Amino acid sequence: MKLDSKVPGGPIEGKWDRHRFELKLVNPANKRKFEIIVVGTGLAGASASATLAELGYNVKTFCIQDSPRRAHSIAAQGGINAAKNYPSDGDSVWRLFMDTVKGGDFRAREANVFRLAAVSNNIIDQAVAQGVPFARDYAGYLDNRSFGGAQVSRTFYARGQTGQQLLLGAYGSLMRQIKAGSVRLHPRAEMLDLVLVNNEAKGITVRDLVTGEVVSHAADAVCLATGGYSNVFCLSTNAAGSNVTATYRAYKKGAFFANPCFTQIHPTCIPVSGDHQSKLTLMSESLRNDGRVWVLKNKGDNRAPNDIPETERDYFLERKYPAFGNLAPRDISSRAAKEVCDEGRGVGPGGRGVYLDFSDAVKRLGEDKIRERYGNLFEMYEQITAENAYQRPMRIYPAPHYAMGGLWVDYNLESTIPGLFVLGEANFSDHGANRLGASALMQGLADGYFIISYTIADYLARTTPGTVTPDHAAFKKSQEEVTAVTKKLLSINGKRTVNEFHRELGRLMWENVGMARSEQGLKRALERIPAIRSEFWENVKVTGSGAELNQELEKAGRVADFLEFGELMAQDALHRNESCGGHFRVEYEMPDGEAKRDDENFCYVAAWEYRGAGKAPELHKEPLAFESVKLAVRSYK
Numbered sequence: 001m002k003l004d005s006k007v008p009g010g011p012i013e014g015k016w017d018r019h020r021f022e023l024k025l026v027n028p029a030n031k032r033k034f035e036i037i038v039v040g041t042g043l044a045g046a047s048a049s050a051t052l053a054e055l056g057y058n059v060k061t062f063c064i065q066d067s068p069r070r071a072h073s074i075a076a077q078g079g080i081n082a083a084k085n086y087p088s089d090g091d092s093v094w095r096l097f098m099d100t101v102k103g104g105d106f107r108a109r110e111a112n113v114f115r116l117a118a119v120s121n122n123i124i125d126q127a128v129a130q131g132v133p134f135a136r137d138y139a140g141y142l143d144n145r146s147f148g149g150a151q152v153s154r155t156f157y158a159r160g161q162t163g164q165q166l167l168l169g170a171y172g173s174l175m176r177q178i179k180a181g182s183v184r185l186h187p188r189a190e191m192l193d194l195v196l197v198n199n200e201a202k203g204i205t206v207r208d209l210v211t212g213e214v215v216s217h218a219a220d221a222v223c224l225a226t227g228g229y230s231n232v233f234c235l236s237t238n239a240a241g242s243n244v245t246a247t248y249r250a251y252k253k254g255a256f257f258a259n260p261c262f263t264q265i266h267p268t269c270i271p272v273s274g275d276h277q278s279k280l281t282l283m284s285e286s287l288r289n290d291g292r293v294w295v296l297k298n299k300g301d302n303r304a305p306n307d308i309p310e311t312e313r314d315y316f317l318e319r320k321y322p323a324f325g326n327l328a329p330r331d332i333s334s335r336a337a338k339e340v341c342d343e344g345r346g347v348g349p350g351g352r353g354v355y356l357d358f359s360d361a362v363k364r365l366g367e368d369k370i371r372e373r374y375g376n377l378f379e380m381y382e383q384i385t386a387e388n389a390y391q392r393p394m395r396i397y398p399a400p401h402y403a404m405g406g407l408w409v410d411y412n413l414e415s416t417i418p419g420l421f422v423l424g425e426a427n428f429s430d431h432g433a434n435r436l437g438a439s440a441l442m443q444g445l446a447d448g449y450f451i452i453s454y455t456i457a458d459y460l461a462r463t464t465p466g467t468v469t470p471d472h473a474a475f476k477k478s479q480e481e482v483t484a485v486t487k488k489l490l491s492i493n494g495k496r497t498v499n500e501f502h503r504e505l506g507r508l509m510w511e512n513v514g515m516a517r518s519e520q521g522l523k524r525a526l527e528r529i530p531a532i533r534s535e536f537w538e539n540v541k542v543t544g545s546g547a548e549l550n551q552e553l554e555k556a557g558r559v560a561d562f563l564e565f566g567e568l569m570a571q572d573a574l575h576r577n578e579s580c581g582g583h584f585r586v587e588y589e590m591p592d593g594e595a596k597r598d599d600e601n602f603c604y605v606a607a608w609e610y611r612g613a614g615k616a617p618e619l620h621k622e623p624l625a626f627e628s629v630k631l632a633v634r635s636y637k
Helices: 012-022 043-054 093-103 110-130 162-180 245-251 285-289 316-320 330-342 359-365 367-385 440-460 473-492 498-513 519-539 551-575
Strands: 035-039 058-062 183-186 189-197 200-208 214-218 221-224 263-269 292-296 354-357 394-403 420-422 604-609 618-623
Touching: 012 110, 035 043, 035 200, 043 058, 043 162, 043 183, 043 440, 093 110, 110 162, 110 440, 162 183, 162 440, 189 214, 189 245, 189 473, 189 551, 200 221, 200 473, 214 473, 221 245, 221 440, 245 420, 245 551, 263 285, 263 330, 285 367, 292 316, 292 330, 316 330, 330 354, 330 394, 359 367, 420 440, 473 519, 473 551, 498 519, 498 551, 519 551, 551 604
Parallel strands: 035 058, 035 221, 058 183, 221 420
Antiparallel strands: 189 200, 200 214, 263 394, 292 354, 354 394, 604 618
């Protein structure tokens, strides 16, 4: 199958406007005839559901939580990017575009990135109109702060609660449509299968997480907005319920999975404290605006941080990357932190941490100002660590965070399965090999508010509404397959818990497919994962039944998918013989330790096609052409 990105021709600044004009439309009276399924109620899913319903479509929205307000988007803390240039410091749509392409290490589709930058300003206007309480300066204008990978202040924020506040805005719009009857919300429902009719996406099969009932829902098109897959590492900054199931099962039905090895390690997380943890806690990257990152110059110094004089501190990001300093991009900052810890200069238990110090900022601005900017983050840190970060530096360490890989989509956000659209973190399209901070919220809302409504109409205009109902044989078959897997999991009655298998897989993935990867480690992972998976299906213990609320059963299905997906991830990392962004192969690095990209051989999107159980997936390549930004060595020095 040849991948067709459907990127329109012509100058990049006019591609989206011209494309919107060329897309087919559905007239208002006909929109009422179409049913659209949206899976996920984070920023991408909630905004898409609200927008499509506002236009007149009938929307069915599904979320695994009891309320859309609990979607993982609430965990995004630091801000959302837009090119409004309020500080007049040189920002523009073009600069945001170029920063994003460079930040992704030239592994994103150029046209998608420019569109994202172009609609960014509209997102802020939309959110303000919804009442999102962005921070404002003394005069009442919207305030901005900086994030890694940029030399301008373009990030709009609401203290350390930006994701939550933006989600409440989208949630309000969604609930308005639910009240109007345009959206039917299905909470506590987990998608377990994608249903195809004549090779087109026409519905989903879900399990009611309260009653255990397995039911199917038909529609004219399906949108997946189910987030990322970083919980393949077990411990990550993602909510414990975040998983790969929806996208992975779509992959098994024919949707290509693109760049699965592109995962982001976030540099500012609270270090691991023990095996009792189910997740890790993110400290917003925005803290690096005022916090300075440092470690000891000498190994084995156990003095309290406030007793270490300036001459004995190594502000390693400022030393290595003077042009960007503490605001170096996430992948580079994470590897730099790992490097100094591997040298034996880390801090805290086990030496797996670096300091994030606010003493200079408190002296310069006063504690009240720092509290105004980041107060809830400091409170959260103190509740978890029992340490006051106003008085002593925070301890941070890199941790799995965001998934840049995802289902392959074309310029219309449509996957390789006709009628299946993928939004937000669940697709691969905008961030390349490394996501710049404050761009996740931007992409989710751009896809949901400003892109999908145009592109899905083009597909629907070519289809006849209501041609498939849940009575179709494909839905019955799907329900039978889902029920069979549930019965199999419950029947094993082994001796090891689901969590034990998840932790074992997570450790293997972190050690071999984590921050630094090698051919030897990746082959070790590919040898070990099938063995873990085999034992899982012979020895997992899932208590309870399928006809009730059963969180062990939920976790078992998700971990079963991780045990397959982890292998795909390692295969993708092994085939890509270069280092770029979050994918760092130790065999491919520059003399100074930076990533060594291979544009001649790997300047493409790696899209993997499922070929069946026990068979190797097939690699398809989408070449990446850079017409507006020249390929260059990525440097932040």
